[in-house]
Amino acid sequence: MKRICLILALAVLGFGTAAWAFHDGGVAECSGCHSMHSPVSSSYLLVATDASSTCLACHEGDSVRSYRVSTAESYMTANPTDGPLQKGAGGDFAWLRMDRTATASYGAPLSFFGRNQGHNIVALDNNYVVDSDNATAPGGTMPSSSLSCASCHDPHGRGRQTGADGTNPTIQVPTIGATHDPIFDSGSYGAEPAPGEAVGTYRLLPGAYYTAWGAVSYPGVPAAVTPGEYNRSEDTTTTRTAYGFKATGPEGYTSWGRWCATCHPDMHTDNPGFKHRVDDQLGSTEVANYDAYVMTGDLTGSATSSFTSLVPFAMNTNNIQTLAAKAVIDDSDLNGPTTQDRLACFSCHRAHASGWKWAMRWNQDAEFLTLGGAGAPVYPGTDAGLGNQGQFNTGYTIEQMTDAYYGRPATKEFAAHQRVLCNKCHIKD
Numbered sequence: 221m222k223r224i225c226l227i228l229a230l231a232v233l234g235f236g237t238a239a240w241a242f243h244d245g246g247v248a249e250c251s252g253c254h255s256m257h258s259p260v261s262s263s264y265l266l267v268a269t270d271a272s273s274t275c276l277a278c279h280e281g282d283s284v285r286s287y288r289v290s291t292a293e294s295y296m297t298a299n300p301t302d303g304p305l306q307k308g309a310g311g312d313f314a315w316l317r318m319d320r321t322a323t324a325s326y327g328a329p330l331s332f333f334g335r336n337q338g339h340n341i342v343a344l345d346n347n348y349v350v351d352s353d354n355a356t357a358p359g360g361t362m363p364s365s366s367l368s369c370a371s372c373h374d375p376h377g378r379g380r381q382t383g384a385d386g387t388n389p390t391i392q393v394p395t396i397g398a399t400h401d402p403i404f405d406s407g408s409y410g411a412e413p414a415p416g417e418a419v420g421t422y423r424l425l426p427g428a429y430y431t432a433w434g435a436v437s438y439p440g441v442p443a444a445v446t447p448g449e450y451n452r453s454e455d456t457t458t459t460r461t462a463y464g465f466k467a468t469g470p471e472g473y474t475s476w477g478r479w480c481a482t483c484h485p486d487m488h489t490d491n492p493g494f495k496h497r498v499d500d501q502l503g504s505t506e507v508a509n510y511d512a513y514v515m516t517g518d519l520t521g522s523a524t525s526s527f528t529s530l531v532p533f534a535m536n537t538n539n540i541q542t543l544a545a546k547a548v549i550d551d552s553d554l555n556g557p558t559t560q561d562r563l564a565c566f567s568c569h570r571a572h573a574s575g576w577k578w579a580m581r582w583n584q585d586a587e588f589l590t591l592g593g594a595g596a597p598v599y600p601g602t603d604a605g606l607g608n609q610g611q612f613n614t615g616y617t618i619e620q621m622t623d624a625y626y627g628r629p630a631t632k633e634f635a636a637h638q639r640v641l642c643n644k645c646h647i648k649d
């Protein structure tokens with residue numbers, strides 16, 4: 221079912237996004253989101269009930285499209301043993317719909333709630349409601365009831381990157397009394413502006429000119445480049461998004477950790493309290509571990525083949541050319557980190573949602589990601605014939621577990637009895 225949809229979508233779409241361009245890195249056609257005389261919302265003249273529903277009118281669907289970030293509820297209901305379809309780096313919001321129950325191997329009933337697996341954007345037309353467990357952003361004060369796509373993305377994409385040819389990339393934003401370079405394309409895929417032109421910010425993510433909520437502004441724009449074909453299964457090759465790093469400063473950029481910490485200040489090592497480091501450079505120990513670690517029980521890896529999109533890191537640059545060279549889908553660059561490269565929140569989390577608790581990239585809620593079937597790794601799904609393995613499958617089928625790992629078969633990057641991926645940097649398994 222799923223495969224047919226994918227093939228159909230590719231046949232219709234081709235791989236490019238050109239035919240479907242809407243934002244083109246900046247503000248799209250106003251009428252895509254606003255109606256002057258017959259709006260549906262009660263504020264901002266929007267074409268749907270609220271900001272997130274307006275976005276999901278295009279960004280949700282029942283098949284794979286390059287730019288979709290949510291699988292329609294109708295698809296999920298009709299295909300109860302499938303996982304959500306979209307595999308962008310941010311993650312499919314439909315994981316938030318996946319409530320399930322399971323039985324642990326030791327007999328205990330276990331409940332898992334989709335809402336604990338990411339950012340519960342309020343999109344009433346699409347049946348996404350406010351998170352009933354987190355009243356505010358953990359480690360911060362932003363009210364969950366205000367969380368929308370427009371909390372994290374500037375719907376008007378006013379920020380832009382100039383000088384992307386390598387010399388001093390700078391963020392500009394329209395300012396009365398000053399001039400600014402017009403945006404000609406998305407800033408997400410490595411397009412380079414000629415002098416006098418600009419590209420958008422990565423994923424229309426906002427900087428200092430934008431208020432996340434209340435009076436709190438972002439410290440800057442984070443840097444990254446992703447391959448054009450980012451919404452794809454990683455069953456054979458990895459989709460490498462190249463995240464960058466530039467400290468908060470007059471150029472208008474910021475680190476990824478500080479960007480997330482706009483709403484989660486107390487999760488960042490900048491603020492008092494003892495917590496896992498973020499934004500810091502990886503030590504030589506962690507780099508050596510990352511390179512050597514292939515899977516539980518196999519430490520024979522090398523620096524040129526160690527990258528996995530399940531544990532990404534930020535490169536120590538915001539140069540679009542340098543990042544673009546890394547953003548590949550054919551495994552032509554699987555180089556691991558250098559000691560200049562950095563930890564980020566997304567080394568462990570996804571930005572939207574995931575199949576696992578806390579929007580983690582892997583199941584951090586149990587000791588094993590896989591079990592061993594006659595020595596070979598298997599996903600212990602509810603349909604794997606392994607009996608009750610609820611603490612490891614969290615109520616998912618084999619297909620849903622495969623989807624949660626972006627299409628990777630259990631045999632691709634995992635050992636039998638694979639342990640959590642903290643071990644990629646720490647080798648405690």
Ligand code: HEC
Nearest residue numbers: 247248249250251252253254264266271274368370375376
């Ligand atoms: C991709 C969808 C989208 C497009 C395209 C869009 N807007 Fe908006 N606009 C929004 C959303 C969503 C809000 C509400 C923001 C919020 O919830 O904070 C908004 C709010 C506004 C506001 C009021 C708040 C503010 O920021 O000043 C104005 C004015 C506005 N838009 C004008 C425009 C104009 C003019 C265009 C076309 C040039 C346009 N918009 C295109 C989604 C869009």
Ligand code: HEC
Nearest residue numbers: 240241242243244252274275278287369373375406408423
């Ligand atoms: C009318 C349909 C439509 C609406 C409404 C819409 N989008 Fe999009 N969006 C698209 C399409 C098509 C693309 C891919 C082509 C492009 O980027 O122009 C896209 C791409 C994007 C991207 C990736 C852009 C990049 O350059 O990397 C983001 C982020 C995004 N949309 C966010 C939003 C948000 C947030 C809203 C609501 C405020 C929204 N969109 C509303 C159709 C839409």
Ligand code: HEC
Nearest residue numbers: 272275279287289308309310311339341368369372423571
């Ligand atoms: C908590 C902040 C946050 C919220 C809320 C959010 N986004 Fe995103 N979004 C991001 C970040 C960060 C990325 C870049 C992820 C990456 O590359 O790892 C992203 C990526 C995307 C992309 C590119 C595809 C992908 O999966 O990477 C699209 C399209 C998009 N967002 C649209 C939306 C829409 C539509 C909504 C609301 C339904 C939304 N976002 C809500 C932060 C957010």
Ligand code: HEC
Nearest residue numbers: 336337338339340351354357364371480483565569571578
């Ligand atoms: C605009 C504010 C905002 C930004 C920016 C933001 N978050 Fe959140 N985040 C929230 C809110 C509000 C909640 C609580 C609502 C919920 O859990 O659905 C939350 C919840 C979370 C959770 C807990 C999810 C759960 O289900 O328990 C994680 C993990 C998280 N955020 C990580 C991140 C990461 C990583 C980034 C950066 C990519 C980020 N956040 C950026 C507002 C934000």
Ligand code: HEC
Nearest residue numbers: 358477480481484487488496497498564565567568578584
């Ligand atoms: C080394 C991996 C790692 C990094 C880096 C990381 N986190 Fe987490 N995060 C986790 C784990 C694991 C949990 C589950 C709870 C725990 O162990 O504290 C979690 C939980 C959370 C929660 C939910 C807490 C709750 O009480 O529900 C939020 C929000 C969050 N992280 C945000 C962030 C943000 C923002 C950053 C970056 C500034 C970040 N995390 C960096 C691994 C990480």
Ligand code: HEC
Nearest residue numbers: 496497501502503506531533563567568641642644645646
């Ligand atoms: C991308 C690499 C990376 C990943 C993945 C990662 N860590 Fe770390 N971790 C680091 C780095 C770098 C340090 C700092 C080492 C130092 O200060 O010398 C660190 C430090 C630690 C420390 C020691 C803290 C201290 O100050 O003494 C603990 C404990 C830890 N990590 C646990 C975890 C756990 C648990 C996970 C998985 C949820 C995890 N790490 C995932 C890179 C990583």
